[in-house]
Amino acid sequence: MKRLLPSLRAKKRYLAFELISEEPASRGDIVKEVISSASSLLGDITTSDCDIKVLGFENGKGIIQCSHAKVKETRASMAALTRINGKRATLHVLGTSGTVKRATEKFLQAEN
Amino acid sequence: MGKPKFYDFCVHAAPDGDNTIEELSSLARHFGYSGIALANHSDKLPDKKPALPSIEGFEVFRGIELVEENPSKLHSLIGKFRSSTDVLIVHGGSESINRAALENPRVDILNHPAFDKSSGLNQVLAKAAAENGVAIGIPLRPLLHSRGSRRIRMLSDFKANLELARKYDVSLVLCSDAMSCYDLRSPMETLAFAEVCGLEEDEALDAISTVPEKIIKKNRPGPGYVREGIEVLEGEDIF
Numbered sequence: 001m002k003r004l005l006p007s008l009r010a011k012k013r014y015l016a017f018e019l020i021s022e023e024p025a026s027r028g029d030i031v032k033e034v035i036s037s038a039s040s041l042l043g044d045i046t047t048s049d050c051d052i053k054v055l056g057f058e059n060g061k062g063i064i065q066c067s068h069a070k071v072k073e074t075r076a077s078m079a080a081l082t083r084i085n086g087k088r089a090t091l092h093v094l095g096t097s098g099t100v101k102r103a104t105e106k107f108l109q110a111e112n
Numbered sequence: 113m114g115k116p117k118f119y120d121f122c123v124h125a126a127p128d129g130d131n132t133i134e135e136l137s138s139l140a141r142h143f144g145y146s147g148i149a150l151a152n153h154s155d156k157l158p159d160k161k162p163a164l165p166s167i168e169g170f171e172v173f174r175g176i177e178l179v180e181e182n183p184s185k186l187h188s189l190i191g192k193f194r195s196s197t198d199v200l201i202v203h204g205g206s207e208s209i210n211r212a213a214l215e216n217p218r219v220d221i222l223n224h225p226a227f228d229k230s231s232g233l234n235q236v237l238a239k240a241a242a243e244n245g246v247a248i249g250i251p252l253r254p255l256l257h258s259r260g261s262r263r264i265r266m267l268s269d270f271k272a273n274l275e276l277a278r279k280y281d282v283s284l285v286l287c288s289d290a291m292s293c294y295d296l297r298s299p300m301e302t303l304a305f306a307e308v309c310g311l312e313e314d315e316a317l318d319a320i321s322t323v324p325e326k327i328i329k330k331n332r333p334g335p336g337y338v339r340e341g342i343e344v345l346e347g348e349d350i351f
Contacts, residue, residue, distance in 0.1 A: 020139075020293070020294065021294070022294070040259050040260070040263075041308070042308070071304075072304045072307055072308060073304075073308055075300065075301050075304035075305075076301070076304040076305040076307070076308035076309075078301065079252075079256065079297050079301035079302065079304065079305045080255075080256050080305065082256050082257050082294070082295075088292065088294040089294060090294050090295075090296070090297065092143065092298055092301075093298065093300060093301060
């Protein structure tokens, strides 16, 4: 199948984040808590528009994908996350970008 | 216009909160704040004044959050702590305390005004707040930590207060009310959360940068600052 032209694809934003928590967490835990916090704060309908996905997560840092029109809502629901598996935690957004590559280069690799 | 500076004016450090002020300051600095105010509750103060850390490019202001149930005792507490603090916050929560705080121009911020079935503010109090230059604090911690019916209550109280604040032109201050490092949120997240909760973009930005700057300017009058009630007359033939 031929790939869609970039102009026809749904536009995304990629939020590079770091996890600050009492205990280490896995990617699955983060997915679960972010979605639950979003659905509690924004409701299921807005959350479905946000199209939140946790793309990668290792060494306390990762990338969350969301719709380009819902960056604010996604950030707010990341802010509303207070606990992961009952342990205190917070997600700090390092920056946003339009491509995974740029988000990784600019926010995740620069500090290493 | 330069990049706005962000301030978090209500942070509780040990022994009131869980973490030391050094830990909170370095995390806040990492998050992009230009300054925070250490505002421990007045009923849990240590015996001696804690030393404030000095970090380059970051300021830690001395603040206090007064907890008192008797309005006349509140006024005397305000008198006692006013000169030694940069930020004076009153922990509201009853009709008489809210009133006492909003009618005292020496108070900077009123936090948690809501009680029982009221949002804590009304037309009369909002007017008093605007006249006396007392800002209404929007603490994030209770909003972030609760869910469901409790958060719905808090948000509707907050929206009622927001309407009043807009009508009477009362300043708002966004603060984390952090009890530990995990309660701090970066300025951008705080702004996003405030906007989702109903603030306009410019209102939220004012609440986290301009209003705190004004409070500090008022309490630390530098050279050239004109105090409230004084008018500078210019011209040749005044005398």
